[in-house]
Amino acid sequence: xxxxxxxxxxxxxxxxxxxxxxxxxxxxxxxxxxxxxxxxxxxxxxxxxxxxxxxxxxxxxxxxxxxxxxxxxxxxxxxxxxxxxxxxxxxxxxxxxxxxxxxxxxxxxxxxxxxxxxxxxxxxxxxxxxxxxxxxxxxxxxxxxxxxxxxxxxxxxxxxxxxxxxxxxxxxxxxxxxxxxxxxxxxxxxxxxx
Amino acid sequence: xxxxxxxxxxxxxxxxxxxxxxxxxxxxxxxxxxxxxxxxxxxxxxxxxxxxxxxxxxxxxxxxxxxxxxxxxxxxxxxxxxxxxxxxxxxxxxxxxxxxxxxxxxxxxxxxxxxxxxxxxxxxxxxxxxxxxxxxxxxxxxxxxxxxxxxxxxxxxxxxxxxxxxxxxxx
Amino acid sequence: xxxxxxxxxxxxxxxxxxxxxxxxxxxxxxxxxxxxxxxxxxxxxxxxxxxxxxxxxxxxxxxxxxxxxxxxxxxxxxxxxxxxxxxxxxxxxxxxxxxxxxxxxxxxxxxxxxxxxxxxxxxxxxxxxxxxxxxxxxxxxxxxxxxxxxxxxxxxxxxxxxxxxxxxxxxxxxxxxxxxxxxxxxxxxxxxxxxxxxxxxxxxxxxxxxxxxxxxxxxxxxxxxxxxxxxxxxxxxxxxxxxxxxxxxxxxxxxxxxxxxxxxxxxxxxxxxxxxxxxxxxxxxxxxxxxxxxxxxxxxxxxxxxxxxxxxxxxxxxx
Numbered sequence: 001x002x003x004x005x006x007x008x009x010x011x012x013x014x015x016x017x018x019x020x021x022x023x024x025x026x027x028x029x030x031x032x033x034x035x036x037x038x039x040x041x042x043x044x045x046x047x048x049x050x051x052x053x054x055x056x057x058x059x060x061x062x063x064x065x066x067x068x069x070x071x072x073x074x075x076x077x078x079x080x081x082x083x084x085x086x087x088x089x090x091x092x093x094x095x096x097x098x099x100x101x102x103x104x105x106x107x108x109x110x111x112x113x114x115x116x117x118x119x120x121x122x123x124x125x126x127x128x129x130x131x132x133x134x135x136x137x138x139x140x141x142x143x144x145x146x147x148x149x150x151x152x153x154x155x156x157x158x159x160x161x162x163x164x165x166x167x168x169x170x171x172x173x174x175x176x177x178x179x180x181x182x183x184x185x186x187x188x189x190x191x192x193x194x
Numbered sequence: 195x196x197x198x199x200x201x202x203x204x205x206x207x208x209x210x211x212x213x214x215x216x217x218x219x220x221x222x223x224x225x226x227x228x229x230x231x232x233x234x235x236x237x238x239x240x241x242x243x244x245x246x247x248x249x250x251x252x253x254x255x256x257x258x259x260x261x262x263x264x265x266x267x268x269x270x271x272x273x274x275x276x277x278x279x280x281x282x283x284x285x286x287x288x289x290x291x292x293x294x295x296x297x298x299x300x301x302x303x304x305x306x307x308x309x310x311x312x313x314x315x316x317x318x319x320x321x322x323x324x325x326x327x328x329x330x331x332x333x334x335x336x337x338x339x340x341x342x343x344x345x346x347x348x349x350x351x352x353x354x355x356x357x358x359x360x361x362x363x364x365x
Numbered sequence: 366x367x368x369x370x371x372x373x374x375x376x377x378x379x380x381x382x383x384x385x386x387x388x389x390x391x392x393x394x395x396x397x398x399x400x401x402x403x404x405x406x407x408x409x410x411x412x413x414x415x416x417x418x419x420x421x422x423x424x425x426x427x428x429x430x431x432x433x434x435x436x437x438x439x440x441x442x443x444x445x446x447x448x449x450x451x452x453x454x455x456x457x458x459x460x461x462x463x464x465x466x467x468x469x470x471x472x473x474x475x476x477x478x479x480x481x482x483x484x485x486x487x488x489x490x491x492x493x494x495x496x497x498x499x500x501x502x503x504x505x506x507x508x509x510x511x512x513x514x515x516x517x518x519x520x521x522x523x524x525x526x527x528x529x530x531x532x533x534x535x536x537x538x539x540x541x542x543x544x545x546x547x548x549x550x551x552x553x554x555x556x557x558x559x560x561x562x563x564x565x566x567x568x569x570x571x572x573x574x575x576x577x578x579x580x581x582x583x584x585x586x587x588x589x590x591x592x593x594x595x596x597x598x599x600x601x602x603x604x605x606x607x608x609x610x611x612x613x614x615x616x617x618x619x620x621x622x623x624x625x626x627x628x629x630x631x632x633x634x635x636x637x638x639x640x641x642x643x644x645x646x647x648x649x650x651x652x653x654x655x656x657x658x659x660x661x662x663x664x665x666x667x668x669x670x671x672x673x674x675x676x677x678x679x680x681x682x683x684x
Contacts, residue, residue, distance in 0.1 A: 045490075049440070068475075069475070072475035075479035075482070076482050079483060080479060084489060084508055146530075202647045205401045213403050217408075
């Protein structure tokens with residue numbers, strides 16, 4: 001049996017589970033708090049930073065759940081690449097104190113009511129599901145990289161292919177949008193429409 | 195690609211070349227005799243001051259770092275009452291040396307003039323005047339230009355030519 | 366020895382050793398650059414100028430730690446901490462010798478890639494929070510460059526991972542007992558080297574901080590120890606990439622038996638550190654668009670071809 005990287009040989013399985021439970025709750029608390037901070041910040045970049053922290057804690061939760069590969073990918077792709085792009089864009093927008101004031105005007109307490117009710121409904125549904133059939137203790141079965149690869153290329157082959165197609169379309173689209181027409185770099189040689 | 199590798203190789207091969215650095219306080223760079231460094235005032239072979247207080251150096255100086263005041267001794271010979279060079283302004287261009295008609299002001303190959311206090315860079319006449327002839331040995335301005343003594347004007351003594359009339363074209 | 370004590374020693378010792386190595390590297394770099402430029406470099410403070418590092422450290426510790434009034438204070442302060450912590454965390458996976466490794470996790474390489482991609486934040490945030498044109502331009506260039514080069518940094522390593530069948534760095538080193546991976550994965554090695562230089566934004570690719578164009582790029586506004594952290598992190602990055610090249614392509618601690626493993630590891634790493642400095646001494650900085658074009662148009666296809674060929678050969682070889 002593979003051992004989780006958290007486990008050193010000295011500890012008994014029960015102790016380890018306890019440890020992981022504590023770590024899990026701490027990480028979850030961080031995730032929840034940082035996500036709340038994301039939606040309450042008026043400053044866009046600060047909000048994005050809290051979102052990064054939230055992604056990191058989610059990655060850690062994946063790691064505790066025995067999926068280190070997904071954890072690493074979460075950090076590399078979400079926290080490392082996509083959020084950098086977000087910050088990149090926000091950076092370019094040059095948001096100042098003026099936009100923060102604007103934001104403050106937009107997020108009045110009245111606006112919170114709708115989303116809060118909807119998410120409360122979701123929470124109630126989630127809780128009932130959890131109460132009625134408590135998740136069976138899966139223990140620590142580690143999903144290694146090879147298992148992920150094998151399942152991706154056998155069971156979910158169609159999904160992988162479709163994702164590939166989608167990404168290809170995105171790349172071609174980006175290329176088309178990004179490419180410029182060939183320009184003649186001399187004003188006398190430039191063609192002008194009469 | 196080849197050119198990148200080539201430039202990497204060239205930089206690497208410089209490991210075995212001679213180094214260009216002079217390790218300064220221990221080893222000094224050899225300076226040419228005409229190096230324009232610290233300014234001095236020189237004396238003629240009779241140990242009289244060469245400077246006649248003509249102000250040409252102060253006029254020629256592009257940064258106005260020279261100031262002097264001419265005066266005369268009891269024989270009517272001109273000399274500077276004070277002579278002051280502010281080396282924190284001086285750019286060591288050497289125009290003063292070129293302007294000087296008596297070879298009094300000269301630039302020397304000495305560049306070690308750093309001071310902690312900027313005011314110490316203002317050199318007075320006693321700091322500038324040396325007991326020597328500098329670069330031009332044996333030159334005595336009055337021996338060349340002549341001197342009026344004892345009721346005789348320039349060119350009236352024995353074995354003395356008349357001074358050249360600089361306002362005439364005739365040789 | 367007690368297992369816990371040994372672990373604690375390694376956990377404390379590796380970052381300490383790396384930090385002091387990085388500080389020493391400043392002296393090494395200055396001396397080597399001088400050597401390749403026909404100069405002497407720092408040779409006054411202590412024997413061979415070795416204490417220059419100490420003098421510089423004292424100086425930088427006692428400098429005024431100035432936060433500009435127009436900066437975003439909190440972000441300005443955490444930005445240098447991010448780069449330091451991500452790079453120091455990356456050292457957790459470097460196997461210096463059998464047993465001398467902080468965490469031999471089974472996603473070792475992925476962990477390194479994750480940390481290096483998080484390192485991009487420090488540049489972006491430092492540039493943005495400085496609220497300065499040059500810093501922002503540096504941050505833009507830096508983030509674009511790092512994200513570009515991360516892509517095929519990961520792809521170039523996949524050949525090695527395929528040949529080993531594991532992301533674990535100790536497994537990768539042990540798989541090189543017969544032949545170093547630099548021979549079958551030469552293309553991967555070259556691409557990783559180039560991407561490593563770009564990732565640490567070292568000199569031929571120091572686009573984000575290009576002195577002659579952007580003053581100092583993203584750390585224009587930094588002073589004192591905050592600047593020192595960026596500076597030391599750059600050297601830590603050099604050590605990290607050199608150590609990874611050693612572990613992934615040059616057989617890590619493996620070597621003829623007359624020297625112990627860690628010494629071999631250190632020697633090989635040092636050769637690559639020297640190579641990095643040699644690159645700085647010899648190559649000019651490319652233009653920004655040239656760098657990006659070079660990455661996407663040449664290195665990415667090359668790394669994909671490398672992956673494809675490796676996979677094909679492995680399939681033929683195994684079946």
